[in-house]
Amino acid sequence: MSEIQYNYAESRKVTVIKAPFSGGQRKGGVDEAPDKLEEFGLLTDIEQLGWTYSIADPLAKFDLKSQKADPTDVYGNVLRPKMVSESCEAIFESSVEARKNGTLPLTVGGDHSIGMSTLLAFVNQNPDGGILWIDAHADLNTPETTPSGNLHGLPVAFAMGLKEENWPPHFDWIKKLPHKVKPSQIAYIGLRDVDAGEKKYIRDLGITAFSMYHVDKYGINKVLEMALEKVNPSGKNPVHVSFDVDAIDPLYVAATGTPVRGGLSLREGLFIMEEVAATGNLAGLDIVEVNPALASTETHILDTVNAGLSIARCGLGETIF
Ligand SMILES: NC(=[NH2+])NCCC[C@H](N)C(=O)O
Ligand SMILES: [Mn+2]
Numbered sequence: 001m002s003e004i005q006y007n008y009a010e011s012r013k014v015t016v017i018k019a020p021f022s023g024g025q026r027k028g029g030v031d032e033a034p035d036k037l038e039e040f041g042l043l044t045d046i047e048q049l050g051w052t053y054s055i056a057d058p059l060a061k062f063d064l065k066s067q068k069a070d071p072t073d074v075y076g077n078v079l080r081p082k083m084v085s086e087s088c089e090a091i092f093e094s095s096v097e098a099r100k101n102g103t104l105p106l107t108v109g110g111d112h113s114i115g116m117s118t119l120l121a122f123v124n125q126n127p128d129g130g131i132l133w134i135d136a137h138a139d140l141n142t143p144e145t146t147p148s149g150n151l152h153g154l155p156v157a158f159a160m161g162l163k164e165e166n167w168p169p170h171f172d173w174i175k176k177l178p179h180k181v182k183p184s185q186i187a188y189i190g191l192r193d194v195d196a197g198e199k200k201y202i203r204d205l206g207i208t209a210f211s212m213y214h215v216d217k218y219g220i221n222k223v224l225e226m227a228l229e230k231v232n233p234s235g236k237n238p239v240h241v242s243f244d245v246d247a248i249d250p251l252y253v254a255a256t257g258t259p260v261r262g263g264l265s266l267r268e269g270l271f272i273m274e275e276v277a278a279t280g281n282l283a284g285l286d287i288v289e290v291n292p293a294l295a296s297t298e299t300h301i302l303d304t305v306n307a308g309l310s311i312a313r314c315g316l317g318e319t320i321f
């Protein structure tokens with residue numbers, strides 16, 4: 001059993017990895033989220049909690065606008081494999097670098113395709129670590145099962161190396177990595193819109209999955225306890241949280257690309273972060289799918305961006321320390 005390699009809750013150093021990426025789905029606007037979160041106070045929030053930060057901008061070198069408009073970037077029914085793969089590899093490298101520097105990677109999306117980068121960086125640096133994927137969706141489709149062709153529905157499958165024989169060749173860099181996510185090291189919380197192909201993978205691979213049914217039945221405290229027990233049985237390993245804001249009910253988080261009603265309350269979502277922060281094991285956090293352009297009112301923008309900020313603050317120990 002490996003020890004926690006870095007005690008981020010004590011050293012309190014974070015790298016904010018900006019990932020203004022929208023190539024994993026069809027809508028615009030999700031790429032505006034990192035700047036919006038900064039505008040609404042992300043960096044001052046971080047400082048007020050006693051953390052020091054540096055900023056990484058791994059996608060600055062790409063011309064994302066013209067890449068997104070390139071009609072030739074398709075592979076079968078999969079949209080923009082080249083764009084997604086290149087950006088994800090750059091985010092992967094930033095994430096690895098952040099931990100090498102002894103800082104907690106806080107990756108601000110962007111759509112959830114970037115989760116393949118952060119998960120792969122995490123398991124290659126912490127092979128025994130545990131992962132919580134907080135989401136209405138499983139994001140476990142493969143090129144064979146995707147109903148939409150949108151790569152933000154596939155990142156967990158890529159991070160697991162699932163059906164890699166049928167991947168677009170652009171993702172060969174993942175095949176060369178020593179570690180992939182093992183089905184036993186990831187747990188879902190918040191699921192309520194899972195495709196048939198994904199359900200089959202979850203069953204066949206024995207992945208721990210708590211849907212909203214389980215949250216209603218057991219309560220969020222017990223669900224989180226059961227999830228952590230599965231992915232971090234010793235309680236001593238690092239934990240990465242990939243938080244898709246659409247896990248939270250659209251009542252609180254309206255400005256997101258694929259909203260599904262019947263989700264976590266805002267408090268249930270924040271409780272997850274408070275509780276993981278309290279263990280001192282948090283070793284990576286993604287906040288994705290905030291899309292300020294999809295709000296129909298100013299209140300929707302405020303609610304959604306503030307939910308993203310609260311997730312970050314709770315993960316960094318607000319109300320705990
Ligand atoms: N990260 C997300 N919001 N993913 C939504 C995925 C929706 C659907 N399962 C798909 O594959 O297209
Ligand atoms: Mn989702």
Ligand SMILES: [Mn+2]
Pocket residue numbers: 112135137139152244
């Ligand atoms: Mn997602």
